[in-house]
Amino acid sequence: MTSLSVRNIDLFYGAAQALKNVSIECQSNRITAVLGRNGVGKSSTLRAITGINPVARGEIVLGETTLGRAAPYRRARMGLGYVPQGREIFPLLTVRENLETGFAAISNHDRNVPDAVYELFPVLKSMLNRRGGDLSGGQQQQLAIGRAMVTRPKVLVLDEPTEGIQPSIIKDIGRALQFLRDHMGMTILLVEQYLDFCREIADDIYIMDRGEIQHSGPASDLDLPEVRRHLMV
Numbered sequence: 001m002t003s004l005s006v007r008n009i010d011l012f013y014g015a016a017q018a019l020k021n022v023s024i025e026c027q028s029n030r031i032t033a034v035l036g037r038n039g040v041g042k043s044s045t046l047r048a049i050t051g052i053n054p055v056a057r058g059e060i061v062l063g064e065t066t067l068g069r070a071a072p073y074r075r076a077r078m079g080l081g082y083v084p085q086g087r088e089i090f091p092l093l094t095v096r097e098n099l100e101t102g103f104a105a106i107s108n109h110d111r112n113v114p115d116a117v118y119e120l121f122p123v124l125k126s127m128l129n130r131r132g133g134d135l136s137g138g139q140q141q142q143l144a145i146g147r148a149m150v151t152r153p154k155v156l157v158l159d160e161p162t163e164g165i166q167p168s169i170i171k172d173i174g175r176a177l178q179f180l181r182d183h184m185g186m187t188i189l190l191v192e193q194y195l196d197f198c199r200e201i202a203d204d205i206y207i208m209d210r211g212e213i214q215h216s217g218p219a220s221d222l223d224l225p226e227v228r229r230h231l232m233v
């Protein structure tokens with residue numbers, strides 16, 4: 001059981017500050033959601049956590065380990081799984097090959113696809129030899145989560161897993177994330193614009209606006225009018 005702490009991070013793109021003093025506590029075995037409109041800094045937060053973009057200030061701690069300047073592949077080996085925005089499936093590789101790209105982050109004797117991937121997403125098993133690019137958006141999202149599961153993450157971070165996906169598959173994805181929390185001991189952080197999905201599956205919710213955390217607390221205590229005010233364009 002591993003927690004993830006984001007502590008007082010600042011992140012810049014050139015002179016533009018995208019994140020200001022952002023702190024997020026993801027407790028072990030809980031689902032934490034960061035909600036916010038387009039462009040408020042959600043993806044930047046995940047790119048700081050995964051090490052794709054360096055932070056100018058603050059620290060990120062995975063379990064007991066401060067990540068410092070560790071490269072993304074090292075973070076993956078330490079147990080950090082990442083499902084990027086837009087899924088980043090390889091369109092010309094098969095479903096099986098896409099899943100196997102996760103092997104790069106793990107040691108030789110773990111190089112297999114866990115049964116749980118096919119139990120959670122049976123459609124992947126039936127489409128193993130199809131090209132990634134032939135899958136629907138929802139199937140690609142399931143494949144992206146399956147690929148992250150291949151790396152046996154202790155902490156899984158997901159960038160807008162419901163984006164562009166039909167409601168029935170959103171429900172499947174919500175159930176899958178709850179299964180990973182409840183039965184595989186994963187700590188989950190997701191960023192989203194879809195309030196109802198977060199209220200349904202998250203334990204803790206943070207609201208982000210203009211690069212800053214504006215509000216946080218247990219999902220059961222959400223001040224809905226305040227949250228909707230931050231989510232309005």
Ligand SMILES: Nc1ncnc2c1ncn2[C@@H]1O[C@H](COP(=O)(O)OP(=O)(O)OP(=O)(O)O)[C@@H](O)[C@H]1O
Nearest residue numbers: 013016018036037038039040041042043044045085
């Ligand atoms: N590579 C980059 N170079 C310069 N500015 C960037 C870059 N990536 C993001 N930004 C800017 O940083 C701010 C935060 O963007 P970010 O993508 O983190 O927001 P977001 O909340 O994830 O939005 P979205 O839902 O559109 O992905 C925005 O003003 C955006 O234009």
